[in-house]
Amino acid sequence: MPQSQFRPGFRFSAMDAVVLCLGAATAWFLGSVIWWAGVAVVFVVGHFFLFCNVFRIARGSEFTWAGTFVLLAACTLITDWPGWPAVFIACVCLSTFLIWRETRKKDYHGIFWQRRNPGLREWWEYSR
Template sequence: MISNQQPPRHHGLRFSLRDAGVLIAGAGLAWWLRVRGNEMWWIVPVAVGHFFLFCNVFMVWRRWELLWAASLVLNVLFHVAQGNLGWWPACGWQVPVTLLVIGLQMRSPWYHGVWAERVNPRLRDYLDGRL
């Protein structure tokens, strides 16, 4: 029998063994690339770290995640075309995009990530499925 009932909604930080495994694997890959002299090693922790932040900490909507990812790709391509392979030029431009995405998400009535109890007055509506 198939149930149309949705599982209960939760809020706050999410962390599992799978998350730990992905973070450890990403750190290992970044280290491996760096010791082999790959100048683009920093892309791995940027991508994995933001994936964790967006999915587990701030629970960012998929469309914001995809827009952020597109901006990262364009940002990195621009800096690589300019000959800047280091982490600072691209990250210097990407951090404001990250803060914008997180800020927009936290102002949403559907926000249910970390600190949702403090910043979302409509959290109960979201958790009860009224939004």
Template sequence: MNWNWKHHPTHGFRFSATDALAILVCAVATTLGLTMIGDVAWFFPFVLGHFFLFCNLFRVRRLPELVWAGGFLTLVVACLIANVSVLHAMWLVLPLTAGVLTYSIRRPDYHGIGSVAPVKQS
């Protein structure tokens, strides 16, 4: 069996045992959280899912990630101020998610899923 699988390639999708562990821990935390803190526990898989989407699938650069995080936190605070469920922020941030992904895919240095590593010339 080949144990030299490169889980952090320079281009394309990446996945590691740490990612699998994070997904498992998140599933347990969400399940327990639903009984302890209610629907707010849905933030766990939502945020982890975006982390996985941005870091492993589309390999988004740091600044757009931070813009998304700032937008999401702003929407959560706005929901709290407006006295509506903070779960609305999960729906309201989806256009920003689409924008971050579109911006990242269109960059010339894109190296996420569907990209091809440059061929090294000898």
């Protein structure tokens, strides 16, 4: 953790509230025109919040998830395959795996870090 202070666990800021509100408004607007666009916005913004604020997973895992979503969504838009239900199911499976893997790392610092990683404070002090 590159932070100068030890601050593990769930986090929420004013900017997070702004992003969530803008995402909800965008999803509502797009969803009223094209259902899957609204769902896709909620899906992406929701995963952003889970990855950055709740489980606080590593950047590489975030990029893996985002790349997979963009690739599957682009294929669906261009060829109608694999389809939106498959995109959402595949990305939920991937996010579940990435969160599971992250919570087993020695530097896990997301929600429930005390239960999953009770030695985090010592690891953090040593690695500074």
